[in-house]
Amino acid sequence: MKLTDKVAIVTGAAQGIGLACAERLVREGARVMLTDVRPDGAAAASALGDAARFVQADVSMKADVDALVAATLAAFGRIDILVNNAGVTHAADFLDLDEDDFDRVLRINLKSMFLCSQAVAREMVKRQDTQRGGCIINMSSVNAELAIPNQVPYVVSKGGVNQLTRVASISLAQYGIRVNAIGPGTILTELAKQAVLAGPEARHKILSRTPLGRCGEPEEIAGIAAFLASDDASYITGQTLYADGGRMALNYTVPVKD
Ligand SMILES: NC(=O)C1=CN([C@@H]2O[C@H](COP(=O)(O)OP(=O)(O)OC[C@H]3O[C@@H](n4cnc5c(N)ncnc54)[C@H](O)[C@@H]3O)[C@@H](O)[C@H]2O)C=CC1
Numbered sequence: 001m002k003l004t005d006k007v008a009i010v011t012g013a014a015q016g017i018g019l020a021c022a023e024r025l026v027r028e029g030a031r032v033m034l035t036d037v038r039p040d041g042a043a044a045a046s047a048l049g050d051a052a053r054f055v056q057a058d059v060s061m062k063a064d065v066d067a068l069v070a071a072t073l074a075a076f077g078r079i080d081i082l083v084n085n086a087g088v089t090h091a092a093d094f095l096d097l098d099e100d101d102f103d104r105v106l107r108i109n110l111k112s113m114f115l116c117s118q119a120v121a122r123e124m125v126k127r128q129d130t131q132r133g134g135c136i137i138n139m140s141s142v143n144a145e146l147a148i149p150n151q152v153p154y155v156v157s158k159g160g161v162n163q164l165t166r167v168a169s170i171s172l173a174q175y176g177i178r179v180n181a182i183g184p185g186t187i188l189t190e191l192a193k194q195a196v197l198a199g200p201e202a203r204h205k206i207l208s209r210t211p212l213g214r215c216g217e218p219e220e221i222a223g224i225a226a227f228l229a230s231d232d233a234s235y236i237t238g239q240t241l242y243a244d245g246g247r248m249a250l251n252y253t254v255p256v257k258d
């Protein structure tokens with residue numbers, strides 16, 4: 001139980017990687033505020049018992065973020081960990097991509113992380129006397145470095161997440177606040193099923209570039225988040241840790257076991 005007495009906010013926590021992160025942080029002893037733009041995150045939170053609460057919020061909107069932080073402080077009295085996980089994708093060819101779709105993905109995937117990080121860091125700094133720093137974990141992607149032609153705003157947003165991680169880590173280090181990112185490969189969630197696992201050919205293409213020969217599970221990403229949130233990662237900040245089955249180390253295809 002490495003996170004006893006810690007309080008975390010996890011965004012995009014109604015399902016997928018965010019829900020797995022919330023479940024793991026609770027298992028490690030943390031109290032967790034789950035948030036999601038969808039109301040069904042409330043059921044996920046209640047399944048986690050007294051250590052979890054839910055607030056519905058669109059984390060790309062500052063007013064919602066301010067209300068989320070206020071609700072977390074009212075419920076738990078402090079915030080030690082922020083997991084910026086909420087994210088969407090939008091598939092369109094570069095020449096066909098609509099401006100509003102570009103703006104929406106950047107707002108949700110990148111601006112939300114700035115808004116949440118700034119609001120939470122301000123609270124962490126206010127409590128410098130009683131609370132030693134804090135930890136922010138941003139959910140990036142292999143697509144911060146691997147461009148996919150029909151995922152223009154997604155790829156751009158994740159590249160921005162890596163740089164936001166670096167610049168925030170420098171700005172907040174003096175307050176003892178660590179900022180890191182996780183760069184998952186293809187993880188078996190609704191988002192990936194929509195975007196890249198739609199058919200056997202798409203799956204084969206992904207696996208041909210994945211030395212471990214399989215997609216990842218949300219729980220495997222949650223384990224990294226729990227590590228980064230713990231004191232075991234006390235000297236790590238400004239980093240993006242890729243969890244991608246070996247994909248980023250690869251410059252050739254591997255045989256796929258069908
Ligand atoms: N599944 C994958 O293969 C990978 C996912 N990621 C990243 O992991 C994160 C989570 O992805 P998944 O769990 O796969 O997605 P998901 O689609 O299963 O879950 C995302 C959650 O975020 C919520 N959300 C969307 N917009 C929101 C907003 N404005 N405010 C609050 N909540 C909002 C959704 O309602 C949903 O519950 C995303 O940032 C994604 O880019 C990164 C690499 C790989």
Ligand SMILES: C[C@H](O)[C@@H]1OC(=O)[C@H](O)[C@@H]1O
Pocket residue numbers: 089140141142143148151154184185186187191192195196
């Ligand atoms: C939308 C992507 O294709 C999906 O999410 C990621 O970040 C991974 O590359 C998955 O394949």
